[in-house]
Amino acid sequence: MLLKRIWNDRLAALSLTIVGAMLLIGICAPLIAPHPPNEVNMELRYAGASWQYWLGNDHLGRCVLSRLIYGIRPSVLWVLAALIASVFVGTAVGIAAGYWRGRVDAVLMRLCDIMLSFPGYVMTLAVVGMLGPGLTNILIAFVCLKWAWFARVIRTVILPIAEADYVKFAKVLGASQLWIIVRHVLPIALPEVAVIASSAFGSMILQISGLSFLGLGIQAPHAEWGMMMNEARTVMFTRPELMLAPGIVIMVVVSSVNFLSDSLQKALDPKLMVIRSTNGMKHRYQRKEAALQQ
Amino acid sequence: MSLLEVKQLKVWDSSTEQVLVANSSFQLAKGHCLAIVGESGSGKSLTCKAIMRLNQAKVQQSGSIVLDGVDLSLLNKRAMRGYRGKRICMIMQNGMRAFNPSRPVGAYLGEVLARHYDWSKEEKLTRIGAAMTSVGLKDPASVMRSYPYELSGGMLQRVMIALSIVMEPDVIIADEPTTALDAVTQFEVMEQLAKLRNRLDCAMIFVSHDLHAVKRIANDVLVMKDGEIIERGTAADFFTRARHPYTRQLITAKQSLSRQFNQLMGGASVAQG
């Protein structure tokens, strides 16, 4: 039903196809890439496009296309994995807060507040700074930072519903409350989680490639889009075309993800569109409104 | 001799080409009150806004709207602005939402008056103050100082009525002026509207789905459904000899409701309000 509505919007369908294709290509990278991504071929340094190397070769004569394809793995797939992990952590915390309530709830939610009051980029830098550069550490930083969003959403959805009649009814029938939450309440929170997750996805892809570009992310010789641009940077002024391909790929993927997120939101709740684009602000603003009304 | 004459008014949504109000024509004589009745989405409000040319940009309109010999649909923006507020006054449905939340009521009224009259500050204050007292706002000075959220819906409704008293328009358009109010305030606001009509001797378009209110104030009635006028006639005819099945349905629904109410209240005469 939801998928069908998104499919009906032509641009959204295109975005979905692009994102889907990216994921698929990334998973099947060894089958699709024409050359091994780390195969050095000094004779072909800075070679232009040819039939054998569609997008040319980089400063070590490596195939740019193959590196792009392998780059999907850290740039998109691992980011997705980190996102899913933070959804899981957030869900667990949210359920815990909604299930036990009381003091547990208060402590967990204050913790969320603190996490949310930190600027994301700075925290990522802090974690990477302490744990040292590397893809794994960035992913850990992402999970540490993003779970609070999901925890909050899940809890907000769970609390009123846990009181609702049909949950009480199920309780009378003898189902355990935890099971009720997992079975009946979680699906209700799913759409909003999907919206937040998808809008975070785009900025995470940008961030991870940015950090790799700065040399804080994945280490050479592994292929990653930000890393590829970092390598192209030394010859930025003489051979700007080397920066072109990874940049365009990032732009296409991120705008598809963002567009998908927008249409997902439109399909789910058109009214929310007004406050969109400012996840943080939305949360803050609502709290403020609530405070005003008291 | 009619004061306002609307001919072949058509309103449509230019983005979807959907016709919202189809070829409606009606007239309004000086001192008369025309009620437009119909369910929500029937095109009542769109018709009112079309008269003032206030529909959103994507909503377009054609047809002529002649007020006192001048076709409003041909006026330029500036001239049209001179008509709004001065010759045609609007009274909005929800007083609580009709005023800019971050400005005191008095500042707003002052600004509107300054648009249309070059009165001194004192003159503006006396006139508005007198009008406010006449609609039952006891302390005009404090009302003027208040922000909209500090006043009740009924009070703000009266502020709008007071403004139209000062403006002395030819036509007042009241778009469901009582819908958002509780029963007692509804009664009082209706009182004020009736008084206003007698006092200014202006014409009024009264949009409502409250047939009680219509019966009280209107001379003529239009019934709209899905953007079309399906029934028109005098108020007396409307309640006794409605032809269109939809109108009859409206009236019976209202009658059975009040009958039920009367029964519940033990047949007392409470329901006459």
Place this chain on the structure above:
Amino acid sequence: MSLYILKRIGMTVPLLIVISFLTFVLNHLSPMEPVKVILHAQGVPTITEELIAETKAKLGMDSPLLIQYMDWLIASLHFDFGHSYVTGIPVWSMLGPALLHTLKLVLVSSICIFGLSIVLGVICAIREGRWLDLSVRSLSFLLTAMPAYWLAALLAWYFAVKLDWLPTSGMSDGASYVLPVAVLVIGYAGLYFRIIRSSMLSHLNEDYVLYERACGIPESIVTLHVLRNAMQVAITVFSLAIPTLLGSTVVVENIFAWPGLGTMTINAILSRDFPIIQAYVLVLAVAFVLFNTLADVIHAAMNPRMRREH
């Protein structure tokens, strides 16, 4: 109102304490012991157990965590963030000038960002659905999806190398601001433009706008009134934009060799210079909390209801 401000400032104290503690503890999460890092940095060839214990005692690292935290906190309040592990220079003497440089960049960019997004937001809200609105929106959509460093590289290549109009890097005169500011504006204006636009739109559909028009108020004045109300949300968002920008200049500074916070921090991260990283996180977190408070106060001051009741 002043009571509200006092209350609001009072609320930040516990938050600041928690944040400073977290920042402090971060240091201890590192898989590598700080003492070893120091010794490495000082070029000590062989690190013995005694040497570690000795250095620990010298730096007060053998006392309990809480005591260390208190010492650190009190020192930090005096802008004493310790010495760099690598160079031995006091952290503040590096952080202070860097912060100033970054602040300059951020202030210039945020003024441009706010100006641009207000102008575009208002115009697009008034012309909702027309070609101008659509094209500005699609453009901003594309530009927000563009990696900042990529855009920076392209601009630098075109304007600094190909046309040779602007300097590629450094912070010498006014011209060197152009490219970094342009990159920041392009990257962030889209977000704030969208907030202004949607806030304007939601207000334009309010009844009070219809009533103002119905009373014959000219469109330009109605727009001003709407803008004033729409700004209530925007001001909050804007005041949070400044600390966010402070933390996001990293990439831009790196590309244009801007001697600011970002450049300093990246170098510190690469050489594991913990005191600098710690000070950076603390300064930005405090800035974030302060601007957050400021946002709330401004929001309250603009809202008549809050103004009256407090």
